[in-house]
Structure formats: C-alpha cells, structure tokens
Amino acid sequence: MPARAQQFTRQGNAFQIHTAAQSFQLEFCTPTLFRVSYGNPAREPLMVTRYAWDSVSVQVNDGDGKLQLTTSGLRVVVGTTGLLEVYDSNGRLLSADKSRDSSGIKKVLQADEHFFGFGERMDFLDQRGKKVQLEVGRGKEKPHIVGAYNVLQANYSPVPFFMSTKGYGIFLHTTYNSSWDMGNTALDTYSFSAARGPLEYYFIYGPQFTDLLDQYTGLTGKSPLLPQFALGLHVGTYSGGTWGHEELTSSAYVIELARRFRKMGIPVDILFLDSTWRLFGENGGKGATSFEWRETFSNPKAMFDTLYNLHYNMVGLHIRPRIDNGTRYKLLDTARSLHYTYPEANNPGEFINYFDSAAVSWWWQHAAMKVAAAGARFFKTDEGSAFGALANESAKTGPGGPEAQRLHNVFPIAYAKAAYEQFAAYNQMRGLNQTREGYAGIQRFPFIFAGDWPSQWQYFEPVIKAGLNIGVSGVGYWAHCMGGFEQAADPELYVRWVQFGMLSPVALLFGMDHPGYKEPWRYGREVTEIFKQYDEMRYSLLPYLYSASYHQYKTGTPIMSALVLAYQDDVNVYNIADQYLLGENIMVCPVTEKGAATRVVYLPQGEWIDYWTGRHYEGKTYLNAVCPLDKVPIFIKAGSIIPKQQVVQYVGQRVIDNVILEIYPGTESKADLYTDDGKSLQYQQGSYAITHIDQRTENGSCRIHISAPEGKFNAPTRTFTLRVHLDKAPANGKGQYDAAAQVYTLTGIEASKENTILIN
Structure with missing residues (x-):
C-alpha cells in the first residue's frame, strides 16, 4: 500500500x-x-x-x-x-x-x-x-x-x-x-x-x-420582502433642475409632478428626489451631502405632507457617502472631531465610516434624521464605488492604501445596510434602499438599479443583459431607468424600454434630460397611452409579482431570470440575453431593434401560448413574433396559473377582496398565491397565508383545485374569479364563454374554503 x-x-x-x-x-x-x-x-x-x-x-x-x-x-x-x-x-x-x-x-x-x-x-x-x-x-x-x-x-x-x-x-x-x-x-x-x-x-x-x-x-443571505407597494411604479425627479439648472428646482415642481400622475390616472407608488434637492457643501460640492435643503425648497415638510396626502406610499432622497458642511450644519467638522469619518492620506476623511456602528448611529441621529424627520422614508445611496476610487462628481479618490483596497468592494454593502436598517426601524416597516453599487450579499438590502446609461439603442440590450446576469448571481430586486438616463430618448426607444421596465422586478422611471426628465407626456399622446397600458398591466399583476417575491425570499430564485436558470440543459438558451422569465410562467421578449415589426423568439421545451393572440406553439423551436409598437412579445407556459387583480392607482387604494386567476390549461401544474400585510416583518414569524392552486388536464377535461388559505394571516380575499383560456366553450359549467377572447369565466368562488372545479 x-x-x-x-x-x-x-x-x-x-x-x-x-x-x-x-x-x-x-x-x-x-x-x-x-x-x-x-x-x-x-x-x-x-x-x-x-x-x-x-x-x-x-x-x-x-x-x-x-x-x-x-x-x-x-x-x-x-x-x-x-x-x-x-x-x-x-x-x-x-x-x-x-x-x-x-x-x-x-x-x-x-x-x-x-x-x-x-x-x-x-x-x-x-x-x-x-x-x-x-x-x-x-x-x-x-x-x-x-x-x-x-x-x-x-x-x-x-x-x-x-x-x-x-x-x-x-x-x-x-x-x-x-x-x-x-x-x-x-x-x-x-x-x-x-x-x-x-x-x-x-x-x-x-x-x-x-x-x-x-x-x-x-x-x-436571502433577499427580504420589500413593502408590497414597492412593486408599484417608482418615479425619480431632479425637481425641475438637473446639473447646471439647479436654480430651477422647487418643491412646487415636485408636487405638480405628483399631482399630474394622479390626474392622468397613471398608477404610481414611490417618488424620490435626486441630487439637486440638497445644498452643495463647502468641501465636497455636489459630490457630498450636507443634509441641507437648497434654498428653492422653502418648506420641505409641507412638501412631504402633500405628497403623502396624494397617497404616495414612500418618498425618498438621493445622497452621497461623503458628508459635508453646509451653511447651517457643520456635519463634516463634527464627524471628524468624533473620528466618525474614514481617514484619508492627508486629512481625517470625508466618508462616514459605515463599518463602525457608532459612526452609523451618529450619522443617522445627527445627519439623516434632519431629512427623515421632515418626511423622507428612504435613501438612494449613490456613489458607493467612490470609496477608494475616483468619484463621478469630483477628482477625489477617497481613502487609499491596503485597508481601503480590502474594503472598497464591500463599502457599498455597509453604506446600503446603514440606510436600509435605520429607515426600517424608524418607519416601523420593511426596509427599502435604492443603490447603484453592490457586491456579494447586497441582496439583503434591496434594491439595485443598473446605473446611468444613455438613451440610445446601443445601450438597451446590454442593460437587459445586466438584469439577467445579476439575477443568476443571487440578486433578485433589480431596476433600470426606463428610456435610459441621459439625453432625450427616441420615442420608439422610450416605448420599448418602458415595456421592458414595467415587466422588470422593480419598475423605475427616471432621467436627467432637461427639461423632459422621461415624463411620459413629453412624448405625446400615443406614447403616454402605451406607458399607461403597461403600467396598468404591472399593477394587475401585483398578486403574481408578490407571490414571486415570496418565492425569491424562500429559495433565492430571482423574480426575473435568464432562460438558462430554468433550462440549463438546453444549449440554445446559453446566449439568449434578450428574453427572460418573469416569475415562473411569463416569458417576456423585449424589442431592442429600432423599427422592428417582428423579432425572433426562442421557445424552450414545452407548450407556449401567445399572450396577445392565444395561439399555441410547441417548444424547442424558433418563432418570428409580430411586435407592433404597442405590443412586446409575451408568451405564457401552458399550465400556468397567474393571479391578477383589478388595477389601482396605488397600493392600498382599496382592499383587494377578489383575485382573478388566469388559467392556461396544461398537463399538470401548480401555483401558490401569497398574501400578508404588505408592510411588516411579521411574515418572518409566519404571519402570512398561502393558497395552493393546481390544475390537471387530461382527456379533454380540466380539473382545478384551490386549497383553503394556509397560515396565520387572515387574507382579505373573499372570492376568486376564474378565467380559463379554452379554444371552445365547455359542455358543463355555470360560467360564461367569450368566443372572441377564448376565455371561460367563472365568478364568485369562495376563497376561504377548499374548492374543486371540473371543466369539460
């Protein structure tokens, strides 16, 4: 031996x-x-x-x-x-x-x-x-x-x-x-x-x-649930004045913007004010945060109160990690004297030391609270990459040396963690933080957005790729600036990007192009109607997206996933970077070519249904899909059960006591409808309800079984409406069949008890 x-x-x-x-x-x-x-x-x-x-x-x-x-x-x-x-x-x-x-x-x-x-x-x-x-x-x-x-x-x-x-x-x-x-x-x-x-x-x-x-x-770390309203539309604004136009900013612009969305009936839940709300400080300029309002904002608290009276569920502010002196507060001087800034080569530094819990506590109580007390409920923690590297808005590189090199990549996590946890405790609800930078573990402090990419066709598909890659890397809550960030967008590009954005994990509208700022009405009536169409589609899908969010929390499977995640043995999907699954059952195929009236779609193994026409296709094949401007190709897996709801203008507008179950019969499938209070952390202690739904189709009959809700939470859903997609009217049943839509509708199904429905 x-x-x-x-x-x-x-x-x-x-x-x-x-x-x-x-x-x-x-x-x-x-x-x-x-x-x-x-x-x-x-x-x-x-x-x-x-x-x-x-x-x-x-x-x-x-x-x-x-x-x-x-x-x-x-x-x-x-x-x-x-x-x-x-x-x-x-x-x-x-x-x-x-x-x-x-x-x-x-x-x-x-x-x-x-x-x-x-x-x-x-x-x-x-x-x-x-x-x-x-x-x-x-x-x-x-x-x-x-x-x-x-x-x-x-x-x-x-x-x-x-x-x-x-x-x-x-x-x-x-x-x-x-x-x-x-x-x-x-x-x-x-x-x-x-x-x-x-x-x-x-x-x-x-x-x-x-x-x-x-x-x-x-x-x-698993990604926690966001507040349910965070699955609604997010809108960012420069308050009327981006870089070089700061004198045009005002609370009046913000309020008028918020009112206009409501008057036009465009659903939205979250608003945030980007960089120009704040007074640029004496040391770091626009690359640092003084936590003082620009003089054009005369009464920030009144602004926040008005926005919340307009039923915006959260309003947030953009910050940067460097702290600065303003005209009223000398926050940088104080932080340095207390050794709460991270030291730099020739000075005590400008970055709050987010690795130090005492520094974080001071930052929250003496800096962040100056705006939280007025009504801010979350931050956009921007510029996390500037710790130990060149900043966007200045020639500074921040801390240097071996220790800064060790911490550079995880600084964005510490930065996001501080804001996420402190606001969650202060608001007494689930946290929310918007950040551009992250690293392994950032999924615990959602959400990530894709960054500042120009409004040009050449950047559209790479942004989609970014979302697919971050998803297969364990980060599920992800967003991007619909229409691109810089420059005014080509109206066609704007529409195509909006279609993708409304069917992304987090829907975010934000641009710095002055004076348009990606507001939909700037692009004309037709574009505004398409924007509203896809925004309403998103809000109708909230039960589906929320259930997918819970699945993500339990398993790590992202809400938006590259096809390879579900079909890893199919070599045909290995390089498909412009199609994805939203949840488990909806395949979205964004149109990324200017002037395209069709696009090639790959259908993986199984049977697929065209969302717009109801036509069925066998999988493992390529299809030339028609895509007029108002339609992005969408395909539904046969067997899918997709919970939907009536459109609301904001989450919480009314109690959702009826859930619509869109059922696309297939051999055998199941789905879970997840419900909780939408805001608290009680779901982590089991305060939620899950309704298990399954369907089986054989010999021309479709059997649908709906369990009674399981769990500690008293779900508000009182009835289900079934919309079963069939190519002909069933011989039995008390529902109504719409031959044009090829949908059999059955209403009034009691949600609090077990139900079995047989359709043949």
Whole structure:
C-alpha cells in the first residue's frame, strides 16, 4: 500500500490537511457545500451571514495514498500534493484542480462546460472562454462619442460567484478585486485569483441552478420582502433642475409632478428626489451631502405632507457617502472631531465610516434624521464605488492604501445596510434602499438599479443583459431607468424600454434630460397611452409579482431570470440575453431593434401560448413574433396559473377582496398565491397565508383545485374569479364563454374554503 502523503486532523466538520506542497482547511457546511481555506478561515459579516453549521456525516478513507471525504452528496478526493477532485454521489467528476499558487487556483475546464454569474455584467451571459475582472465601479474608459462608459468594463455590482452547467457553483470569498480566466488562455483550464489576501472559496453542488442559488443565498443571505407597494411604479425627479439648472428646482415642481400622475390616472407608488434637492457643501460640492435643503425648497415638510396626502406610499432622497458642511450644519467638522469619518492620506476623511456602528448611529441621529424627520422614508445611496476610487462628481479618490483596497468592494454593502436598517426601524416597516453599487450579499438590502446609461439603442440590450446576469448571481430586486438616463430618448426607444421596465422586478422611471426628465407626456399622446397600458398591466399583476417575491425570499430564485436558470440543459438558451422569465410562467421578449415589426423568439421545451393572440406553439423551436409598437412579445407556459387583480392607482387604494386567476390549461401544474400585510416583518414569524392552486388536464377535461388559505394571516380575499383560456366553450359549467377572447369565466368562488372545479 502506498504511503499516505497527507496528514490531517478533524474537528467537527472541518479537516486540517497538510501535504508536502501546501496546508489548508476543508470544512463541510452541508453534504453538498464545503469551504476551502488556504489561510485562516474568514468570518467577515458583510458577504457571508452564516458560519455555524449542523454536523455533517463524513466518511473518511485515507488508503491508496489518497484522502477521500464522502458525504451523502459528494466525494472529495485530496491528492498527494493537496489538489482536489470533486465527484457527485454517482461518481461523476464535477471539478478537478490542476494547480494552485499563493493567490489563485487553476481547474479543469470540461469540454461542454459553461459558466453563468459574476454579477451585474453588461458584456456576456455565458462567460466560457472569457476573461472577467471584478471590481466595483463603472469602468475607466469612455470610448463612445456620447461620453458613456464602456459596457465591457461596467461593474457596478460584481459578484465573485458562478454556476457551471456541470451542476456546481463556486463563490470566491474575498473582498479584494479578483481575476477570472474562464478558458480564454487555455481551452481545458479555467482559473481565478484575488488581488490580495489568503485564498478561500465555497464549492456548492446543485445540480440544478435553482438549487445552487438556494444554497448560495443561504450562505450570503436571502433577499427580504420589500413593502408590497414597492412593486408599484417608482418615479425619480431632479425637481425641475438637473446639473447646471439647479436654480430651477422647487418643491412646487415636485408636487405638480405628483399631482399630474394622479390626474392622468397613471398608477404610481414611490417618488424620490435626486441630487439637486440638497445644498452643495463647502468641501465636497455636489459630490457630498450636507443634509441641507437648497434654498428653492422653502418648506420641505409641507412638501412631504402633500405628497403623502396624494397617497404616495414612500418618498425618498438621493445622497452621497461623503458628508459635508453646509451653511447651517457643520456635519463634516463634527464627524471628524468624533473620528466618525474614514481617514484619508492627508486629512481625517470625508466618508462616514459605515463599518463602525457608532459612526452609523451618529450619522443617522445627527445627519439623516434632519431629512427623515421632515418626511423622507428612504435613501438612494449613490456613489458607493467612490470609496477608494475616483468619484463621478469630483477628482477625489477617497481613502487609499491596503485597508481601503480590502474594503472598497464591500463599502457599498455597509453604506446600503446603514440606510436600509435605520429607515426600517424608524418607519416601523420593511426596509427599502435604492443603490447603484453592490457586491456579494447586497441582496439583503434591496434594491439595485443598473446605473446611468444613455438613451440610445446601443445601450438597451446590454442593460437587459445586466438584469439577467445579476439575477443568476443571487440578486433578485433589480431596476433600470426606463428610456435610459441621459439625453432625450427616441420615442420608439422610450416605448420599448418602458415595456421592458414595467415587466422588470422593480419598475423605475427616471432621467436627467432637461427639461423632459422621461415624463411620459413629453412624448405625446400615443406614447403616454402605451406607458399607461403597461403600467396598468404591472399593477394587475401585483398578486403574481408578490407571490414571486415570496418565492425569491424562500429559495433565492430571482423574480426575473435568464432562460438558462430554468433550462440549463438546453444549449440554445446559453446566449439568449434578450428574453427572460418573469416569475415562473411569463416569458417576456423585449424589442431592442429600432423599427422592428417582428423579432425572433426562442421557445424552450414545452407548450407556449401567445399572450396577445392565444395561439399555441410547441417548444424547442424558433418563432418570428409580430411586435407592433404597442405590443412586446409575451408568451405564457401552458399550465400556468397567474393571479391578477383589478388595477389601482396605488397600493392600498382599496382592499383587494377578489383575485382573478388566469388559467392556461396544461398537463399538470401548480401555483401558490401569497398574501400578508404588505408592510411588516411579521411574515418572518409566519404571519402570512398561502393558497395552493393546481390544475390537471387530461382527456379533454380540466380539473382545478384551490386549497383553503394556509397560515396565520387572515387574507382579505373573499372570492376568486376564474378565467380559463379554452379554444371552445365547455359542455358543463355555470360560467360564461367569450368566443372572441377564448376565455371561460367563472365568478364568485369562495376563497376561504377548499374548492374543486371540473371543466369539460
């Protein structure tokens, strides 16, 4: 028998392994998740939220010169030099090391292996064959005529995590910038390394992508539920004056904007005031926050009161992480004297030290409360990338040195966390925070938006790609500026972007183009009607979106997902970056080409129904879909059960006591309708209700079963209306059949008890 080249000791789930080449720790967290640490195992709190694990049964075999560690899900083989091979329980090779040095590791790239993840990237969906650099920021170059940043470098919210089509994922547990070569240099090798620090990574086995996301977000934190009204429309405003026009800002503009949405019957729930509400300070100018109002806002509290009387559920303000002196408050001087700013090379610094709980407490009580007390209920925590890097609005780079390099990528998390948690406690409801930057773990403090991209066709599809990539990286609540951010949009582009935006996880309307600001009426009557049409579609889908939000909270599956998440064995979807699933059952296919009257759509395996025409199609095929300006191609999975409601102007306008169940019969399917109070954290203690709905179709008959609500919450729904999509009238039943719409409608079904409906 060969001599064993490894020595190891075991303590609980952790194995300390020593070879002639290297020493490291391998710790099983679960039977399908383990951590490898080449150095002291990290215990930082911003990325990873769980370090204590239940005991894992591990069978140890150290014969034949190899150390084999076997759980119910995996077999890990440690070679004589410390390199790892990982097999599933059936003996199939998942992953194998090729070499390791002080900063990184090389692994075998299998011939048919593809990679998805890495955060909010605008370059590619499938990263096989690519090089990837992960550092929070928008990139360095501005190669375009309009001055926009390079979409190939855009990195607002990188996540050092990927999923392989071989059924495993790897999360590199580092705060430092990282480099990934996913088969670019060598066709049979991929590698990853961190700029500094000891190497540590988690290996996760699914094999399904949804299982991998569940485990990854179990490690880095599940996304909590937003207040239900946050699924309604968000509108941002520069209050009448963007950069260079600040003198035009006023509370009167804000109030008139809010009133106009209400008068026009355009549903909206949330309003936020961007940069120009605030007085620019004496030290940092527009790149810092003084927490003082510009002189054109004479009575901010009265403004907030008016907005809340207009039934806006939340009104927020844009801030930056640098603090500054104004004309009334010397917040920067005070923070520095208390050592609550993060030190810089030649001065005490301007950034609040959001890593220090005492500094956060002071910031909240003495800075943020100056606007929260007047009525602000959330922040847009902008410019998180400026800590240790060049800021957008100044030539400053902030803190430098090794420690700042270590913290640069996680600064946006600490920054968002402070605002999210403090406002949640103050408002006594679920938190909400809007941020452009993030990193692994940012999903705990939602939501992310895609950044400041010009209103041009060339940026539209990359923004869609960003949403799909952030979703497969564990971040589900995501938004973008409908119509683009900078410049006035081509009206056709505006419509196409709005159609996508209203069918995104978070719907956000915001632009800096003066004087239009992406307000729909600026684009004429037809565009305004289409805007309203899709806004009302979104509000009708609130029960569906809210149920998808709960599913995301429980499983980590994003509300908006790339097709590869549901069809990872279908190579046809690996590079589809302009179609996605909204929830589990609705496939949205944005139109990204100017003047297009049709677009090619790929229908994955199964049966699909055209939302607009009701026509059925078999899957695993391509289709040329017709798309006039007012219609974005939408397809529904056969078997889908989609809960909807009547349109409201804002969440809370009326009690939703009737839910409409849109049922598209298929072989067999099920859905859950989730309900709670919409605002509190009581859902985390079980105060919610779930109604289970399933349908089965065979031999021409459709059987629909609706359970009584389960859970502690007393759901307000009193009745269901069934709209069953059938190509002919049923022979039985008491409902009505609309031959033109091909819909059989049955009303008055009592929601508080179990029901079974047979249609044939």
